Amino acid sequence: MSIRQAMLAILEQGPMYGYxxxxxxxxxxxxxxxxxxxxxxxxxxxLERDGLVEVVESEAEATxxxxxxxxxxxxxxxxxxxxxxxxxxxxxxxxxxxxxxxTPVPRSQPARDELAIKLAIAVTLPGVDVGTIIQRQRSxxxxxxxxxxxxxxxxxxxxxxxxxxxxxxxVLDSLVFDAEAExxxxxxxxxxxxxxxxxxxxxxxxxxxxxxxxxx
Amino acid sequence: MNAVLHLAAVSRVHGAGATEVHAxxxxxxxxxxxxxxxxxxxxxxxxxxxxxxxxxxxAPTAGSVWIEGTDLASLDNAGRARMRRTSVGxxxxxxxxxxxxxxxxxxxxxxxxxxxKGKIARRLALTALEExxxxxxxxxxxxxxxxxxxxxxxxxxxxxxERRLILADEPTGALDxxxxxEILRLLRARCDAGAAGVMxxxxxxxxxxxxxxxxxxxxxxxxxTGADEPEAxxxxxxxx
Ligand SMILES: Nc1ncnc2c1ncn2[C@@H]1O[C@H](COP(=O)(O)OP(=O)(O)OP(=O)(O)O)[C@@H](O)[C@H]1O
Ligand SMILES: [Mg+2]
Numbered sequence: 001m002s003i004r005q006a007m008l009a010i011l012e013q014g015p016m017y018g019y020x021x022x023x024x025x026x027x028x029x030x031x032x033x034x035x036x037x038x039x040x041x042x043x044x045x046x047l048e049r050d051g052l053v054e055v056v057e058s059e060a061e062a063t064x065x066x067x068x069x070x071x072x073x074x075x076x077x078x079x080x081x082x083x084x085x086x087x088x089x090x091x092x093x094x095x096x097x098x099x100x101x102x103t104p105v106p107r108s109q110p111a112r113d114e115l116a117i118k119l120a121i122a123v124t125l126p127g128v129d130v131g132t133i134i135q136r137q138r139s140x141x142x143x144x145x146x147x148x149x150x151x152x153x154x155x156x157x158x159x160x161x162x163x164x165x166x167x168x169x170x171v172l173d174s175l176v177f178d179a180e181a182e183x184x185x186x187x188x189x190x191x192x193x194x195x196x197x198x199x200x201x202x203x204x205x206x207x208x209x210x211x212x213x214x215x216x
Numbered sequence: 217m218n219a220v221l222h223l224a225a226v227s228r229v230h231g232a233g234a235t236e237v238h239a240x241x242x243x244x245x246x247x248x249x250x251x252x253x254x255x256x257x258x259x260x261x262x263x264x265x266x267x268x269x270x271x272x273x274x275a276p277t278a279g280s281v282w283i284e285g286t287d288l289a290s291l292d293n294a295g296r297a298r299m300r301r302t303s304v305g306x307x308x309x310x311x312x313x314x315x316x317x318x319x320x321x322x323x324x325x326x327x328x329x330x331x332x333k334g335k336i337a338r339r340l341a342l343t344a345l346e347e348x349x350x351x352x353x354x355x356x357x358x359x360x361x362x363x364x365x366x367x368x369x370x371x372x373x374x375x376x377x378e379r380r381l382i383l384a385d386e387p388t389g390a391l392d393x394x395x396x397x398e399i400l401r402l403l404r405a406r407c408d409a410g411a412a413g414v415m416x417x418x419x420x421x422x423x424x425x426x427x428x429x430x431x432x433x434x435x436x437x438x439x440x441t442g443a444d445e446p447e448a449x450x451x452x453x454x455x456x
Contacts, residue, residue: 135431135439142420142429142441149424153404176421183420191258 003035004043005100008052008093015056015088018044028167030151032175044087052093056086115182119189130193138186145179148172218285219246220381220412221270226279228265228435239265241435242279247381247412252404254423255416257432263416264385266432270414271306271383272296283381301326305374307384311366313358313373319345320354323373332377344372348402364395371399375406382406382413388422400425 010016010024018040025035047053089097115137122128151157157169223245230237240262247253255263268274269281272288281288283303288296300306313322323341328334345351348368358366367387374382384403388396396419404425407413415426423429431439 138431139439139441142423145420145424146426146429146442149421153401153425176424179424180419180421187258 002105003033003039004047005097007040007043008047008089009097009100011053011087011089012094012097015086017084017086021087024164027164029171030168032171047093048087050092052090052096053087054090056088123193131190134186134190134193138183141179141182141186145176145183148175148179152176219248219282220284221245221247221414222282223266223270223276224280224282226266226269226276226281228262228269228274229277238435240269240276243432243435243437245270245430245437247414249380249410249412250407251428252407252413252415252426254426254429255414255432256418256420256423256429261432262435263432265435267306267383267385267414267416270381271304272300273306298330301330302377303380305376305379305382307367307370307374307382307387309386309389311358311370313366313369315358318355318357319350319361319369319372322358322369323376326373327377340377341372344376345369347375348372349398364391364398367391367395367399368402371402375402375411380411382411384413384415386416386418388417388419396422 006025007021010021013024016024018037021044022035022037022040044053048055119130119133122130122133152169152172156165157172160166160169223243225242225244226240227238227242228240230239243262243266245253245266255266257263265274269276270283272281272283275289283299286299288299291299313319314325317325320338320341323344324334324337327337327340332340342351342354345354345368348371350365350368350372353361353365353369358369361369371384371387374384382403387403388399391399400422403413403415413426415422417423427442429441430437
């Protein structure tokens with residue numbers, strides 16, 4: 001899972017508290033993939049278990065054992081107060097990061113795509129208006145695309161001054177290109193379906209001897 | 217707020233009888249000051265037809281086209297031509313620059329045709345070229361410029377002298393991502409400054425710069441995103 005590696009990679013900059021780590025992550029990615037703080041600490045705990053990060057000793061250690069209040073919600077299994085503990089990457093952690101950067105993200109198993117699945121099912125079911133599904137989706141995706149574009153042309157993504165801003169604007173571009181690809185795919189589905197319907201109709205008219213001007 | 221452009225139940229039929237083509241079927245469409253509208257749709261869906269009707273380059277077979285409250289059908293040819301030169305800026309897909317004229321002369325032409333003195337027309341042209349970032353190329357001829365630069369000249373010509381309605385047919389057509397985005401930035405800035413813009417594009421990424429996206433199919437508006445009520449626009453709530 002990439003969040004684990006991303007966190008580890010950010011930790012290469014130096015020791016950080018969980019909150020700092022989350023802030024650094026969001027500095028680069030906006031609120032595209034929000035991290036809840038419980039998740040951050042759970043991940044850090046696992047990284048620690050696997051020997052990829054280690055706790056940095058500090059005087060904040062004294063507060064260990066206090067109950068967590070107000071952070072990350074009630075009932076999260078943080079155990080002792082981990083919010084005052086900072087972490088740094090170990091040697092093993094560093095090599096995991098290098099490995100991550102050196103290896104392409106696998107595409108062999110495409111992420112589950114709800115829209116593709118929805119259409120794949122819809123086209124096979126009688127009585128489902130696929131045209132309307134496509135149209136609604138296209139409007140919704142187009143609206144999202146407008147929102148991303150608005151973010152891109154204003155705010156810190158529009159005039160990046162630090163690398164983190166540039167990172168954020170590139171993440172926005174990624175969202176833009178994804179949404180654009182989806183719109184194109186929907187256009188494509190629509191025209192394929194129309195063509196299929198027209199061919200089916202022609203075949204039907206052939207066998208049944210189309211009366212002149214049978215259409216419209 | 218009054219629409220700068222209003223197409224009221226506009227239809228355009230080409231030919232007659234068996235070869236009849238319904239390029240647009242009773243389309244109603246408005247563009248308001250400060251608004252950039254994108255028109256998308258498959259090839260042959262009527263996008264260019266909509267734009268040429270809006271610009272008074274073609275006349276509807278039914279319905280009416282209003283620009284700033286004037287019904288184009290009420291104007292004679294001279295009146296329509298004048299409207300095109302003074303109120304409407306048109307960016308053609310293939311730039312349509314005149315090869316024998318420099319960038320500045322191309323941009324100044326509509327103003328000169330409208331009776332502006334040469335010197336003043338040139339000054340306006342330089343201002344427009346400045347706005348699109350190529351004032352240093354003012355004295356070059358079209359064949360001495362890249363596609364992106366020519367497209368900027370075409371845009372400068374469309375915006376010269378406070379035109380209130382800007383119509384652009386695939387203005388980013390053959391341009392790379394960065395140059396295309398630069399053109400959109402210009403159109404956007406012009407609309408933010410109060411003009412109404414209508415842009416035909418087949419790229420969703422470019423349409424996303426608009427406040428509203430209209431989808432055409434077979435001459436009919438089938439869908440629309442971000443359709444703010446004109447009242448909301450008036451109240452300044454449309455910025456989102
Ligand atoms: N002068 C004409 N005579 C006959 N038919 C025409 C004429 N101009 C356009 N059409 C038809 O009207 C329909 C709409 O054409 P239009 O040029 O508006 O499409 P478009 O959406 O701009 O397509 P594209 O994306 O290919 O530019 C098409 O079927 C076209 O063949
Ligand atoms: Mg066209």
